[in-house]
Amino acid sequence: MARDHERYAEDVAPYVLGALDPLEAEALEKHMRACADCSRELVELRSGAEMLSRSVEQIEPPASLRASVLAEVETEGGATETPSSASHPPATAPASGSERRGALSRLGTRLRQGGARAGGTLRPRPALVLATGMVALVAGVTGWALAGGGATDDRTVAASVDRERLPEASARMTIPAEGEDTVLRLAGLRDLGPERTYEIWVQREGKLAPGPLFHPTANGSAVTGIPGDSEDIEAVFVTRERAGGALAPTETPVVSVPLSS
Amino acid sequence: MHLTGGSESRAFALIYDRHSSAAYSLAYRILGSRGAAEDAVQEAFLTIWRSRERYMPERGSVRTWTLAIVHRRSIDVLRRNVVHLRRQQAASENEDRHLEGDRTELEVVRREEAREVRAALDELPGPQRKVLELAYFGGFTHREIAGMLEEPMGTVKGRMRLGLQKLRLQLAGDAA
Numbered sequence: 458m459a460r461d462h463e464r465y466a467e468d469v470a471p472y473v474l475g476a477l478d479p480l481e482a483e484a485l486e487k488h489m490r491a492c493a494d495c496s497r498e499l500v501e502l503r504s505g506a507e508m509l510s511r512s513v514e515q516i517e518p519p520a521s522l523r524a525s526v527l528a529e530v531e532t533e534g535g536a537t538e539t540p541s542s543a544s545h546p547p548a549t550a551p552a553s554g555s556e557r558r559g560a561l562s563r564l565g566t567r568l569r570q571g572g573a574r575a576g577g578t579l580r581p582r583p584a585l586v587l588a589t590g591m592v593a594l595v596a597g598v599t600g601w602a603l604a605g606g607g608a609t610d611d612r613t614v615a616a617s618v619d620r621e622r623l624p625e626a627s628a629r630m631t632i633p634a635e636g637e638d639t640v641l642r643l644a645g646l647r648d649l650g651p652e653r654t655y656e657i658w659v660q661r662e663g664k665l666a667p668g669p670l671f672h673p674t675a676n677g678s679a680v681t682g683i684p685g686d687s688e689d690i691e692a693v694f695v696t697r698e699r700a701g702g703a704l705a706p707t708e709t710p711v712v713s714v715p716l717s718s
Numbered sequence: 719m720h721l722t723g724g725s726e727s728r729a730f731a732l733i734y735d736r737h738s739s740a741a742y743s744l745a746y747r748i749l750g751s752r753g754a755a756e757d758a759v760q761e762a763f764l765t766i767w768r769s770r771e772r773y774m775p776e777r778g779s780v781r782t783w784t785l786a787i788v789h790r791r792s793i794d795v796l797r798r799n800v801v802h803l804r805r806q807q808a809a810s811e812n813e814d815r816h817l818e819g820d821r822t823e824l825e826v827v828r829r830e831e832a833r834e835v836r837a838a839l840d841e842l843p844g845p846q847r848k849v850l851e852l853a854y855f856g857g858f859t860h861r862e863i864a865g866m867l868e869e870p871m872g873t874v875k876g877r878m879r880l881g882l883q884k885l886r887l888q889l890a891g892d893a894a
Contacts, residue, residue: 467872470879471860474853475793478861503782505882509854510744510785512835518742522756526734526763530727533767651831667732701781702736704729 462492469495473502511651616641616714623647623711625677630693630714638682641693643712646673649697656702658694658710659683668693670702690716730767737781738763741788748792748855758795762788789854796857838888846881849874 465488471477472485489495616628625645632639641657649655649672657668673679683693694710696703741762745755765787773783839847852858852866860878864871 467875467879470882471853471875473882474850474878475789476853476858476860476863476878478859501886502879502882503786505884505886506789506854507782507785508835508838508885509850510740510789512832512839513743513747515739515743515832516746518738518756518759519752522742522760523734523738526760527727527731529760529764530730530767533764651834667729670736699779701779701784704733704780 461488462494465489465492466495466498469498470502473499473506614714614716616712619709619711626712628695628712628714630683632687632690632716638684639687639690639693641681641683641695641714643673643679643681643695644677646677646679648673648677652700653697654700654702655679655711656696656698656706657681657683658696658706659685659690660692660694661685661689663691665694665706667702667704670698692716730770733766733780733784734763737784740781741784744785744788745792748789748796748857754795755792758792759788762791765791793857838885841888842881842884846877846884849877850881850885853878 465485468477468481468485469489472482477485485495489499612632614630614632616630618626618628623646626643626647627645628641628643630639630641646655654670654672656670658665659668660666668684669681671679671681683690693714693716694706695712696706696708696710698707738759741759742755745758745762746752749755749758762784766784773780839850842850848867849863852863853860858866860871860874863869864874867874
């Protein structure tokens with residue numbers, strides 16, 4: 458058994474690089490379902506492989522590709538794949554066929570659950586706080602200070618910044634009279650490094666939706682647009698997430714901009 | 719937050735918007751052809767949509783998951799087309815790259831990040847960097863690489879492992 462493990466363990470790196478033959482890959486996937494050491498090694502080496510993917514020159518796909526992919530998704534609706542194709546191999550516990558919860562709903566739930574995994578420490582479940590709206594948000598967070606303010610035709614709205622986590626930050630949001638995007642401007646932000654990112658959250662009709670990801674410039678400033686119609690925005694939040702972003706916030710917001718009373 | 723009904727496709731569109739550039743760039747780097755890269759990225763995102771219930775955050779971020787699928791699809795395409803067309807097409811298509819024009823802040827950050835990662839890659843010992851590039855971007859199996867380099871397969875696998883570990887640790891160190 459130990460010899461088997463050693464044989465498989467040396468295949469994890471070529472597997473991550475896509476350099477195993479199909480039969481070898483299949484055998485390793487089977488082994489990893491029962492081997493915690495190899496599964497751990499897989500996660501570690503995958504982050505190395507992701508760095509390789511990040512090293513390539515960045516080019517933009519054509520807009521027609523987006524239209525084509527999203528049209529296909531709309532056509533397929535709620536169809537999902539049976540757990541046979543290797544999109545996230547290997548799953549230690551294949552998804553139950555009886556679970557028919559929607560798509561990214563489940564993904565978002567898992568991301569929230571994932572909030573407890575980093576470093577083995579438990580983090581707050583701000584999604585619950587956020588879901589209950591601004592009153593709960595403000596009541597649940599200490600050390601918030603007002604930054605910015607004012608109101609003109611292009612309204613500039615006050616932002617609250619968590620001084621404990623971003624002691625030097627300030628933020629303000631400009632809502633144009635018409636036409637342009639709502640813009641959130643921030644300053645005094647800390648660099649989060651390549652593994653983390655700031656993420657915008659937009660609340661409409663009591664529901665949160667993820668927005669753009671952003672990184673501050675070298676001087677700690679950032680300017681980011683808020684997608685969609687500005688009229689129905691109730692609040693905007695900023696959290697710090699893993700690179701690539703989350704579909705549900707994993708921490709209490711570091712910046713919040715309440716718009717509805 | 720619950721994303722249900724129409725929100726699912728909207729959330730998927732967001733995933734596409736966030737990761738399609740990185741996905742397309744990776745596919746293009748591997749396949750060397752815009753058309754082939756588009757096909758691979760389309761296949762990959764549809765796979766993500768169809769297998770969305772199986773996303774497991776403990777195995778990496780959405781971006782890691784997405785890029786792993788794109789990589790796999792691209793390598794599949796590459797191996798299907800035994801002749802590596804990219805080498806012939808790369809030169810003629812370089813001019814076609816959309817490098818100019820307005821760049822969003824995120825794109826600028828990603829390009830800066832790509833430069834940093836390439837610098838980290840350059841820090842790796844040559845033999846380790848070579849096996850990583852041959853496998854990850856070239857689509858060669860460890861067996862083929864061992865044959866090309868006239869090295870034992872165990873040596874090639876060991877270099878792959880060491881290279882990936884160093885790359886991860888090097889960049890994690892930079893982030894700390």
